[in-house]
Amino acid sequence: VQRDLVVRAQAGDHEAFSALAAGSVARLLAAARLILRDEDRAQDAVQEAMVDAWLDIRGLRDPDRWGAWVHRLLLRGCYRAAKRERNRRVVEVPLLAIDAPTIADGQAALAARDQLDRGFRRLTTEQRAVLVVHHYLDLADAEAADALDIPIGTFKSRLNRATHALRAALEADERQALAREESVA
Amino acid sequence: MIRDDLGRRLDLWMRETADPATPPALLEAIVATTGARRPRATWLVAIRGSRMGKLGARPVVSRRRLVQLAVVVAVGLALVAGLLLAGAGRQPGPGSAIVFVRTDAARSADSPFIIGPDGSLEHSLTGGLGIPSPDGKRLLLEERVDDPAPLPDAETSWIRPVIANADGSKPTLLDAYPGRRMHLAPVAWSPDGSRILVSSGGEDVAPGDVGIYTIRTTDGGDLQRLVRTPAGNGDVVIGYSPDGTRILFSRVGDAPAIYTVASDGSDLARLSPASMVPVDLDFFDAVSVDWSPDGSQVVFAAMVGGTLAPGMYVVQARGGALTELVPPALGALSAQWSPKRAAIAFTSGHLGTGRTPAGKELTDSPQVWVVNADGTGRTRLTDGSDGSTSVAPVWSPDGSRLLFQRKFGDEVTLWTIDADGTDARRLTIEPVAADYVGRYAWTTLPAP
Numbered sequence: 001v002q003r004d005l006v007v008r009a010q011a012g013d014h015e016a017f018s019a020l021a022a023g024s025v026a027r028l029l030a031a032a033r034l035i036l037r038d039e040d041r042a043q044d045a046v047q048e049a050m051v052d053a054w055l056d057i058r059g060l061r062d063p064d065r066w067g068a069w070v071h072r073l074l075l076r077g078c079y080r081a082a083k084r085e086r087n088r089r090v091v092e093v094p095l096l097a098i099d100a101p102t103i104a105d106g107q108a109a110l111a112a113r114d115q116l117d118r119g120f121r122r123l124t125t126e127q128r129a130v131l132v133v134h135h136y137l138d139l140a141d142a143e144a145a146d147a148l149d150i151p152i153g154t155f156k157s158r159l160n161r162a163t164h165a166l167r168a169a170l171e172a173d174e175r176q177a178l179a180r181e182e183s184v185a
Numbered sequence: 186m187i188r189d190d191l192g193r194r195l196d197l198w199m200r201e202t203a204d205p206a207t208p209p210a211l212l213e214a215i216v217a218t219t220g221a222r223r224p225r226a227t228w229l230v231a232i233r234g235s236r237m238g239k240l241g242a243r244p245v246v247s248r249r250r251l252v253q254l255a256v257v258v259a260v261g262l263a264l265v266a267g268l269l270l271a272g273a274g275r276q277p278g279p280g281s282a283i284v285f286v287r288t289d290a291a292r293s294a295d296s297p298f299i300i301g302p303d304g305s306l307e308h309s310l311t312g313g314l315g316i317p318s319p320d321g322k323r324l325l326l327e328e329r330v331d332d333p334a335p336l337p338d339a340e341t342s343w344i345r346p347v348i349a350n351a352d353g354s355k356p357t358l359l360d361a362y363p364g365r366r367m368h369l370a371p372v373a374w375s376p377d378g379s380r381i382l383v384s385s386g387g388e389d390v391a392p393g394d395v396g397i398y399t400i401r402t403t404d405g406g407d408l409q410r411l412v413r414t415p416a417g418n419g420d421v422v423i424g425y426s427p428d429g430t431r432i433l434f435s436r437v438g439d440a441p442a443i444y445t446v447a448s449d450g451s452d453l454a455r456l457s458p459a460s461m462v463p464v465d466l467d468f469f470d471a472v473s474v475d476w477s478p479d480g481s482q483v484v485f486a487a488m489v490g491g492t493l494a495p496g497m498y499v500v501q502a503r504g505g506a507l508t509e510l511v512p513p514a515l516g517a518l519s520a521q522w523s524p525k526r527a528a529i530a531f532t533s534g535h536l537g538t539g540r541t542p543a544g545k546e547l548t549d550s551p552q553v554w555v556v557n558a559d560g561t562g563r564t565r566l567t568d569g570s571d572g573s574t575s576v577a578p579v580w581s582p583d584g585s586r587l588l589f590q591r592k593f594g595d596e597v598t599l600w601t602i603d604a605d606g607t608d609a610r611r612l613t614i615e616p617v618a619a620d621y622v623g624r625y626a627w628t629t630l631p632a633p
Contacts (some may be wrong), residue, residue, distance in 0.1 A: 012224060018216045025212055030203040043211050047218070054219035061289045061296040116198045135192070136199040149309075169190060 013168055021050050028074045033171065034132045045077035071137060071147040075129055082125035101143045119169035121122035127162035134159055153168065213452050222341050281582050285599055285625035288618035302601065302627065304583070304612045316371065317351065319378050324349045324388045325371045326356065333364050340389035346371040346381055346405060359405025367394040372422045375448065376429035378402060384422055392416050397434065411450035415440065421471050426480030431502055434484060435474050437465050443474055443485050445502055454504040461487040464495045464518055467544020469623030475522045477558070484529050485515040493536040500556065510560045518551055519577045525584030527558035528604070532576045543621040553589050555604060566606040575600070583625045588627045596621045
């Protein structure tokens with residue numbers, strides 16, 4: 001069905017494209033939110049990606065590759081959104097580490113999620129994108145590399161580096177929490 | 186614990202954290218924004234040999250290929266150039282690369298790729314390529330600019346040139362005529378880099394505006410018309426002569442012919458006589474006519490008297506008597522002059538009466554040949570003994586090798602071969618199309 005919609009959209013059928021967009025936007029927006037950590041920027045990135053998809057849909061050689069293609073367009077949109085923010089010299093607020101919650105009984109899972117959230121925010125947009133295509137979009141390495149428009153070897157090394165960076169961020173977070181506990185004691 | 190199961194924790198956290206809720210306004214905005222525009226037609230910069238030219242407007246007779254110039258952005262060019270140059274030690278032409286398109290089975294979409302001359306480092310070009318300036322420091326690109334007040338059911342955006350640094354950075358839109366409903370599709374730099382050759386044509390362009398123009402490089406202003414294209418025709422621009430004094434183009438449509446014109450629009454000269462019809466390979470525009478390296482002559486393939494058997498001819502750049510280099514009996518379907526010497530690569534064979542997905546049928550086992558510019562030394566480089574055909578050779582920048590396409594059954598692959606017929610190498614492992622393709626070139630890369 002999706003292939004038929006793509007073929008019809010390539011022939012200029014805007015209704016078919018609208019159906020494609022309706023079926024794609026939720027997942028794209030969720031990924032953009034994870035990558036950009038900002039609702040407005042995430043929506044902008046998704047809208048840009050879908051407009052690009054419509055304008056360039058005739059350049060999509062294989063209609064079966066719609067999913068992979070829009071992932072690529074979304075990631076480009078995310079990078080553009082992040083770059084615009086940098087150009088405006090808006091500083092991302094990367095972490096909330098100072099206010100890390102005290103772990104109480106029953107709250108360990110919540111605290112762990114918060115810790116991951118803080119660690120994730122410490123990463124660069126590019127690092128978050130690599131982790132999102134791997135862990136959320138669940139793309140195979142070749143598909144992920146294609147979506148990021150990089151060779152597969154580069155993807156693997158970037159994924160490795162992003163994971164290391166996240167581990168380092170989490171360890172730093174743990175050290176800060178430990179230091180606070182010691183100072184209280 | 187963090188180190189042991191971080192991946193699993195990330196999977197779980199992302200699934201829990203990801204919020205797929207979609208504000209209705211977002212989808213509405215997407216539908217409204219896209220509904221007000223048309224998808225862009227797909228065609229790419231046509232890059233020919235070591236020089237880069239671009240297709241001009243197509244006539245009514247081939248409306249499916251009418252010029253709707255795609256946005257061309259040099260995304261990733263610098264990276265790709267760097268990769269290729271890094272491997273230059275094992276390539277015959279340092280700093281050169283081959284650009285080609287893969288064409289889908291329906292021939293409705295093309296995807297551009299770049300590959301090293303040794304077949305290594307194939308890489309998709311998501312945005313296409315720009316045209317390097319004569320000094321190699323800038324790129325000529327193009328972009329569609331929205332019409333501020335589009336007419337109902339008409340084109341909503343118009344092509345304008347963009348000039349950027351050689352790595353694609355700092356693009357500057359040249360739009361001295363905002364809202365003017367004609368394309369200004371960049372075709373080539375003038376050899377001194379001061380002006381840009383632009384082409385206008387296609388759907389929704391007023392017939393009186395269809396033609397070939399130049400504009401000023403600095404701001405896109407000073408639009409000067411060189412050629413007014415008659416209704417029912419399209420002018421396919423081949424490019425400037427090497428000294429920049431003349432422009433070569435092929436008119437297709439109701440009144441097909443080869444022309445040159447002075448770069449100020451004066452002195453229009455028809456090179457092919459009225460009795461001849463220049464070859465128009467539907468799948469590869471502008472591969473059947475070319476400048477000599479010194480710009481004093483033009484070579485072209487054309488049919489005489491309504492036959493389907495084209496010969497190959499050389500003529501002075503301002504017209505005159507023709508010299509036949511290849512007789513119609515052997516046939517010449519393409520003609521590309523070596524950038525370095527007095528030799529011309531061509532495709533033997535004839536046109537048929539049938540059609541294929543790529544366009545006109547080619548008959549009599551087309552193969553790649555080379556002939557000296559004086560007609561001597563005619564040599565066949567591919568033999569087709571396995572039933573394959575080999576067509577549309579273009580030269581490497583140093584003139585030592587040729588790039589061509591080989592069709593065997595329903596698979597077309599790209600190959601290179603020495604100009605003496607030795608050392609044939611298959612360039613693309615995966616076929617690029619099921620029938621003949623166009624738009625490939627062996628080009629010098631801008632410095633990274």
